[in-house]
Amino acid sequence: MRRAGAWLGALLLLIAAAPAGAQARAAPPPTAVVAPREARPGAPVTVTGAGWRPGALLTLLVCGQNMIGGTNACANADGRTVTAARDGTFRREIPAAAPPLPCPCVVHVATVTGAAAAADAALVVSGHPVKPLPAQPGGGRLSVLDARLAGSSGLLTWFGAPPRRRLVVTVGNPGSGPVRDPVFRLGTAHGVLAPSWEERPWHGTVDAGRKAEIPLGVELAAGAYGDYTVSLEYGGRVLVEQPWDVPRPWGVTLFRVLLCVVVPLGLFRAGLAVVDRVRPRTPAAAPPSEEKAGDPLPWFRPGTVDEKRRTG
Incomplete structure (x- = not known):
């Protein structure tokens, strides 16, 4: 009876959770x-x-060429930030700054932290040059459907080993042709510094209307810690900017503290040993005799009075 009740409760939970997941x-x-x-x-x-x-921090940038060149096509100095309200809405005023690349222009809105999300709104900047967008060879293009950093730090990372993660990106191909063996650019940036890029080829094909999951390894320098941003670029456009909070390697700090304590203590003990070895030795004093000459009170010792009485 109890088992049947448990199965019934689990079935009800699944039924209740199904609509929420669908929504x-x-x-x-x-x-x-x-x-x-x-x-x-x-x-x-x-x-x-x-x-x-709700509560997401957003950046607003005016970009040229529909932001095909990533944030390099945006007027970054005139960007603004805003925090989404509880109902997921926001309202912010921004200057229609002239971007470094010609129009068509957009206002690019993207999340700064948390799950990656972005949206573009068309904007016409009066008097700014307009040029046609570059042609997409082959008719195929990639867009990001989901992105996450997978993996965790181990014990060696706690002692200063290079932090490692996997950037797992789910991409879709909304174009008219396949994308074969795409070459991505993976960048890592510390704080507000510019990212350092490296090419990462992926061997495979994403057909038109299909999607694929692409894992890319990310590794920082030994002892790295702080706020990092992992970026993925393809076709001159930044597809993903994923934050990464790298914890401080406290094992290295503990090792340095122990080093500062143990080394001076070892040097102090070694110095004591050297001093003890080189200092001159004094001869050992002879043990005192039982009865010294000229003792003022020779009778004031145990047994002296009794012996005199016996001999007296």
Whole structure:
């Protein structure tokens, strides 16, 4: 009877959780809207958004060429930040700054921390040059559906070994042709410093309308700690910016503290041993005799009075 009740309870939980999971999967992507949609350089425009994660920190940038070149195509100095409200909405004023690349221009909104999410809103910057977008060879292109850093730090990392993670990216191909053997650029940046990039080829094919999971290894220098950002670029466009909080290697600090204590103590003991070895030795004093000559009270010792009485 108890087993049947347990099975019934588990079935009810699964039924109750199924609609919630379906709603989570069906959640619409975040959006961003600019008003007015055309402004002269430097004029303020208002950006509103909905569907963002509550409390998420967002960056707003005006970018040229539809941000195909990543943040290098954006007016980064004139960017703004905003925090999403509890209902996932935001409202922020931003200057329509002239980006370093020609239009078509967009206001790019992206999350700074947590799960990666982004949205673009078209913006016309009056008087700014306009050029056609570069052609996409082969008709295939990649977009990120999900990204995460997998792995954890071990005991050796606690003692200063290089921190390692795997950037697992799920990409889709919304283009008209396949993408074969794409070459990504993986970058790591510490704090506000510029990322250092390295090429990472992936051998495989993502057909049109299909998706694939791509794992890429990430390794930092030995003893690294602090706030890092892992970026993934493909086709001149930054696809992912994933934060990575690397803990401090406290084992190295503990080793240094012990070194500062043990080495001076060892030197002190070695110095004592050297001093004890080189100092002159004094001859050992002879043991005192039982009865010294000229003792003022020779009778004031145990047994002396009794012996005199017996001999007296």
